[in-house]
């Protein structure tokens with residue numbers, strides 16, 4: 001018998017929202033197909049309607065998943081697998097992890113698709129929305145003249161090792177100091193008091209703390225993409241929240257204090273959401 005990997009239930013949602021503050025310039029590259037003629041070598045992804053740069057949910061989710069997989073591989077809580085056994089799936093040339101272990105946080109949060117080695121597909125419990133540029137950042141960026149709409153051009157050089165001749169290339173970035181609104185939803189398929197739910201939430205919070213010390217997008221090892229998560233809010237919305245006219249009173253909201261670090265905030269939210277008395 002294959003293990004049950006989902007309850008098939010929906011008991012509510014947890015919304016995690018806040019601001020992504022760019023401590024350095026941020027480059028989330030657009031694919032070659034959408035490159036504009038006469039454009040820069042390496043443009044950023046933009047909303048086709050507003051032309052504003054944004055951070056695709058897939059970029060944030062991909063980063064969180066890769067952090068989760070490396071963390072799980074280091075921990076090897078549920079098995080002792082070699083690197084090739086653990087990162088067992090390959091899409092194009094990219095290797096990653098998927099499995100049917102019921103407790104695996106990676107696959108609980110981000111899902112898995114069935115194949116010869118994985119009997120059952122698993123739904124993702126975590127949804128990550130696209131992060132839009134905040135209005136205040138747009139206003140500030142509109143006032144600076146860089147020759148590009150709301151972005152900057154950074155020149156990087158590759159040096160020939162023998163002649164020291166430089167080969168320049170251009171990287172378009174969202175400037176340091178910009179702010180984006182981010183939002184995640186976690187689907188509850190068991191009560192908050194269930195051990196796997198609290199450990200899922202603990203895992204999400206841990207990944208967000210890791211992201212704070214990691215980078216988003218391209219050229220991370222060369223100074224781009226350092227972000228800081230700020231002004232976090234966590235909302236618990238049981239199904240009764242979604243009954244017409246009942247909403248607000250059924251929601252529990254937790255707001256990060258002004259001088260409260262991420263870790264301290266998340267620890268308090270976990271106690272409130274999943275602690276004794278639930």
Ligand SMILES: [Zn+2]
Pocket residue numbers: 097098099100101104105106107108
């Ligand atoms: Zn897994």
